[in-house]
Amino acid sequence: MADLPKIKILPPELSNQIAAGEVVERPASVVKELVENALDAGASSVEIEVSLKRRRIRVKDDGVGIAPGEVELALSRHGTSKISDLEGIFGIATYGFRGEALPSIASVSRFTLRSFREGEKAGKTIVVEGGKTVKLEDAPPLRGTEILVENLFYNTPARKKFARSETTETGHITSRVVQAALSAPEVRFNFIKDGKRVMELPPAKGLLERVLQIFGPGYSDNLVEISHSEFNLKIHGLAGKPHFHRATAIDQYFFVNRRPVRDMTLRSAAARAFDDLVPRGRKPVVFLCVDIPYAAVDVNAHPSKTEVRLADPAKISEAVVRGIRAAFGKASSVGVVERSAMVSQGVSSVFPSRVADAPAPLPGDAPAFARGFELWSPFRAEVSAPDSGGQISLSSAHGRLSEEAVALGQLFGTFILLEEGDRLVIMDQHTVHERVLFERLMKRHLASSVETQGLLITETINTSPALAAVIKSHIRTYSSLGWVVEEFGENTFVIRQIPAVLVGKDYRAAALEVAETLGANPDADFKDVLGDCISRIACRAAVKAGDELGPQEIKGLARELSAADTPYTCPHGRPIAFTLSRDELKKYFGR
Ligand SMILES: Nc1ncnc2c1ncn2[C@@H]1O[C@H](COP(=O)(O)OP(=O)(O)O)[C@@H](O)[C@H]1O
Ligand SMILES: [Mg+2]
Numbered sequence: 235m236a237d238l239p240k241i242k243i244l245p246p247e248l249s250n251q252i253a254a255g256e257v258v259e260r261p262a263s264v265v266k267e268l269v270e271n272a273l274d275a276g277a278s279s280v281e282i283e284v285s286l287k288r289r290r291i292r293v294k295d296d297g298v299g300i301a302p303g304e305v306e307l308a309l310s311r312h313g314t315s316k317i318s319d320l321e322g323i324f325g326i327a328t329y330g331f332r333g334e335a336l337p338s339i340a341s342v343s344r345f346t347l348r349s350f351r352e353g354e355k356a357g358k359t360i361v362v363e364g365g366k367t368v369k370l371e372d373a374p375p376l377r378g379t380e381i382l383v384e385n386l387f388y389n390t391p392a393r394k395k396f397a398r399s400e401t402t403e404t405g406h407i408t409s410r411v412v413q414a415a416l417s418a419p420e421v422r423f424n425f426i427k428d429g430k431r432v433m434e435l436p437p438a439k440g441l442l443e444r445v446l447q448i449f450g451p452g453y454s455d456n457l458v459e460i461s462h463s464e465f466n467l468k469i470h471g472l473a474g475k476p477h478f479h480r481a482t483a484i485d486q487y488f489f490v491n492r493r494p495v496r497d498m499t500l501r502s503a504a505a506r507a508f509d510d511l512v513p514r515g516r517k518p519v520v521f522l523c524v525d526i527p528y529a530a531v532d533v534n535a536h537p538s539k540t541e542v543r544l545a546d547p548a549k550i551s552e553a554v555v556r557g558i559r560a561a562f563g564k565a566s567s568v569g570v571v572e573r574s575a576m577v578s579q580g581v582s583s584v585f586p587s588r589v590a591d592a593p594a595p596l597p598g599d600a601p602a603f604a605r606g607f608e609l610w611s612p613f614r615a616e617v618s619a620p621d622s623g624g625q626i627s628l629s630s631a632h633g634r635l636s637e638e639a640v641a642l643g644q645l646f647g648t649f650i651l652l653e654e655g656d657r658l659v660i661m662d663q664h665t666v667h668e669r670v671l672f673e674r675l676m677k678r679h680l681a682s683s684v685e686t687q688g689l690l691i692t693e694t695i696n697t698s699p700a701l702a703a704v705i706k707s708h709i710r711t712y713s714s715l716g717w718v719v720e721e722f723g724e725n726t727f728v729i730r731q732i733p734a735v736l737v738g739k740d741y742r743a744a745a746l747e748v749a750e751t752l753g754a755n756p757d758a759d760f761k762d763v764l765g766d767c768i769s770r771i772a773c774r775a776a777v778k779a780g781d782e783l784g785p786q787e788i789k790g791l792a793r794e795l796s797a798a799d800t801p802y803t804c805p806h807g808r809p810i811a812f813t814l815s816r817d818e819l820k821k822y823f824g825r
Contacts, residue, residue: 247365250311250341251390256537257338261291261386262406263538264339268293268381269414270329271336274316275299275379278437279422280414284407286400287428289386296378299351302358306370309347309362311337325528329493334537341365343386349379364389401707402756408432408699412448413494416487416521419444432699432724441472441521449698457519462557466527467550469557474519476562479512481747481770482754484700485519490531492523495542500524503551507558520558524550635659635796635811641788648779650788658819661811663783663791667776668769670794671735672805675768684716685734693729694722695742697749702727704753705745711752711760715767717745735775744774769805 244252258264265282268291272280275297283292300308307313314333317326339345340362350357350373357373404427411433415423419441425433438444446454456478462469474485488500500522508518532543544550639654650666652659678684697705702725705712712719716733732741747770755763777783783791795810 246311247341250337250365253334254338254342257334258342261403262410264291264383264386265407266410267335272297273418274328274330277421281424282411283426285428286403289384291383294380299379300349301351302354302356305349305358305360309336309340326533327528339383342390344384346382348373350375350377401703405700405703408703415448416444417489417492417494445472458561460557460561462560464553467553468525469553471523472521473558473561476511479516479518481750483517484750484753487521489523490542491525496540497542499544499547499551500554503554507555635792637796639792641785644783650783652792656816658814659811664776664778665810666791666795668772668805669798669810671775672769672772673798675772679768686716686731687734687737688731689729693742694726695729695745696726697746699725701749701753704749708752733771739774744771772805
């Protein structure tokens with residue numbers, strides 16, 4: 235009988251270690267929890283020092299501190315000063331409330347906390363190792379709280395190994411610090427990494443100033459302010475102007491009642507708001523803050539508190555879309571995003587009021603431009619639904635473009651026209667070139683024979699800390715793609731050599747886009763993101779809409795396309811060609 239299982243309550247060290255599995259997923263989660271505690275304590279200054287080599291994280295604040303008699307309580311499971319009853323969970327204004335972070339962290343590290351509460355005679359220092367208190371003594375009356383975490387995960391072998399490369403982790407930590415700094419612009423942040431001050435952010439007047447401090451003026455100049463209220467919702471923040479977009483969602487930040495969150499509702503609402511403003515496959519830049527009544531959001535959805543449940547997601551997402559659109563409506567009235575505002579006013583009917591003063595059309599009342607479009611009824615279906623097959627691409631039904639195609643010329647500076655046997659072929663010059671280059675670069679890469687060009691005058695690129703970490707860890711990836719990139723101080727790189735196709739093109743933008751692609755897929759095998767990286771290069775190297783092309787160049791493009799492996803779409807999946815047959819034309823004109 236002795237072998238039968240018996241139920242017992244786990245000792246606190248063990249239950250804390252179990253909680254740590256969820257709360258402290260990685261070193262970056264420790265930084266997040268400690269910084270959030272500092273902000274909850276009303277700090278006006280937070281200092282974060284990290285040395286991954288020495289497995290050390292230190293966070294110091296000037297907040298209210300912990301009373302000497304409560305230091306041990308702060309370190310016990312569910313010890314919290316932030317809520318006290320059930321009602322409390324439905325009105326959480328603090329980042330923390332579960333009382334789990336400190337005991338969890340202390341159960342998997344050597345943890346030292348020193349704190350002082352104004353009005354007390356002395357402060358307190360407590361040292362905990364693997365969840366067991368090893369020292370408790372008086373400390374000098376220094377304002378605030380300082381926490382030192384050493385030997386993180388020393389007693390959790392799997393997790394210790396799990397800690398990925400230092401650069402990856404530094405990237406995660408940096409992005410946690412950036413999120414916190416964005417969420418509390420009025421607070422001073424200092425971030426020290428391996429003994430170097432990498433971020434010094436004095437108190438800022440608001441989000442825009444904070445973004446300027448972190449990302450620089452070249453970045454913040456590309457943003458417009460979002461400010462919108464409806465019902466009891468406030469939508470505010472910053473949105474990238476339509477030309478300022480990214481290959482990935484790396485520059486999308488969402489905050490609900492100041493809390494940095496990952497939230498599908500908000501993410502897709504933002505995507506919808508930008509739907510016709512940024513090119514397909516590109517991601518808008520957005521810093522979106524949503525303030526809602528505390529009772530309308532359940533923040534207790536996940537131990538790390540980065541996911542929330544919104545009471546009325548549909549209503550919130552509509553408000554977000556309207557808020558972002560309104561930001562551009564205002565901008566367009568001063569002429570900043572004229573073109574995109576026009577486009578959106580016309581074609582789509584999803585958004586009631588896209589331009590500030592335009593009256594909201596009634597449901598079913600198609601905008602004027604769309605009504606005009608009806609006149610084109612014979613082609614309407616084909617034109618407005620690119621996936622409807624048949625007409626749009628050089629689909630299998632029509633086979634590939636033949637060598638015999640005759641170049642007719644260029645249309646609107648964007649399309650090239652060819653006559654081929656019985657049909658007129660209209661192609662987007664950019665996508666054709668992109669496809670051709672993509673295939674050529676891919677083949678060259680696989681044969682390790684990338685053509686490169688050294689730069690006589692080297693160029694530097696300056697980037698955000700998160701992207702810099704990505705570039706640093708991928709110097710060799712860059713070289714396999716044809717770049718020679720070298721580190722040149724914090725967040726800055728020198729470019730000495732570029733892929734030959736990018737000569738005369740925006741190779742800095744291409745380099746950054748490659749970094750974004752790599753950064754968005756940190757855990758992917760390089761061969762899985764290779765295609766994406768190369769398509770960024772191809773896109774930057776390709777002719778653009780507006781570039782003039784002569785008959786020879788048109789013919790050259792057509793010839794190369796006819797030899798391509800996949801001559802139907804660009805690497806992002808956009809169709810390359812639209813065809814119109816002699817029969818279709820005859821039918822249309824009643825011949
Ligand atoms: N930096 C700090 N300054 C003041 N008090 C703190 C600080 N960090 C933690 N505390 C106190 O310790 C308690 C436990 O912290 P934690 O385990 O993170 O739980 P929670 O934040 O969910 O309450 C907090 O409720 C707070 O009272
Ligand atoms: Mg906390």
